[in-house]
Amino acid sequence: MLVREAMTSPVVTIPPSATVRQAIRILHEHCVTALPVVDEPGRLAGIVSEMDLLQGVFEHDPRAFVRPVATTASPSPRLVEEVMTREVETVRPNTDVAVLAETMMKTRIKSVPVLDGSTIVGIVSRRDLIAILARGDARIRDDVLAAIAEYGAVGARWDVSVRDGAVELRGRADESAQRIADVLARTVPGVTRVSIHG
Template sequence: MLVREAMTSPVVTIPPGATVRQAVRVLDEHEITALPVVDGRRLVGIVSEMDLLRGEFEADPRAFARPVATPGTPSPRHVGDVMTRDVRTARPTTDVAELAEMMMRTRIKSVPVLDGPDIVGIVGRRDLVAILARGDARIRDDVLAAIAEYGAAPWDVSVDDGAVELRGSAGESARRIAEVLARTVPGVTRVSVRAPGAGPASPPAP
């Protein structure tokens, strides 16, 4: 599976000169957790919920036995002051499995998707969870639809916890086509083929 099949698009962005409160309202209005920061068309950073919340709340003196000291420096007021500038990005043709591994390894929650200089999407943890949450019945329907749309030979399809098994009597070329088509369906974790001359099961699907 490729990133372009998993990403959220179009993308809500914000300029670096926007205020922190403006950015907070955008996050709340769109129910998202991060915003790519764009200067013109150029990606210059990304800002998350935690970036925006940092320093925005002053301590309430009612919670303390003695007066709370006022911070010596004011909290940042603009997105450009709090954003992360070193942004990890992906391409539309990046393998979702590769991206998910990177996100888990680095604990990054959202990754902008660039096609050349343009932001065409964003992939967050919610997008990946939504893919994995797809039920087996829906995955089976989508695999059958993908094979039928391509005009490939008919196959019997069963799905168990995201693992797809294709059964049929087609030749090697048809087997490869059906396998590739099944691997493009969101939620598929593995594809195996039961057919004359079929080789071992393919590795986990992206």
């Protein structure tokens, strides 16, 4: 599966000049965990996450402590550009989702903007990947059968079974038809593995 099939689009973005409070409200209203930060010409300037926005926004409640707690002398950040991450991991629409998932696990990044050239066309979050994996086996089976029927080799008949996202194809087909069926099954959202038995 490719990133373009998993990404959320259109993307909710925010300018660097927005306030931290505005960014917090946008995150909350759109139920997202990160916002790409876009400068005036529309280029990606950074990304701001829930964690970035929580920096210094709460003061200690004196009721929670026996002794008074010292407050920080420095003011809390006011603008998105003060808290955003400037070095942003990005992907292209035709990137393999498996490669993206590995990158997200290694780097512990929760959301990755999708760029087509310099244009932001989507964003992929961990939640998007979980939603794909949460698809039911019956739906995956139907989608695999539909893909094979639409694009598959003429004359090849397949028995398709799916268990926990793992697809098993059984049928009599030549090597070329097997390759086509394998590729088509792997493009279906929610498929984790494909095996073919003649």
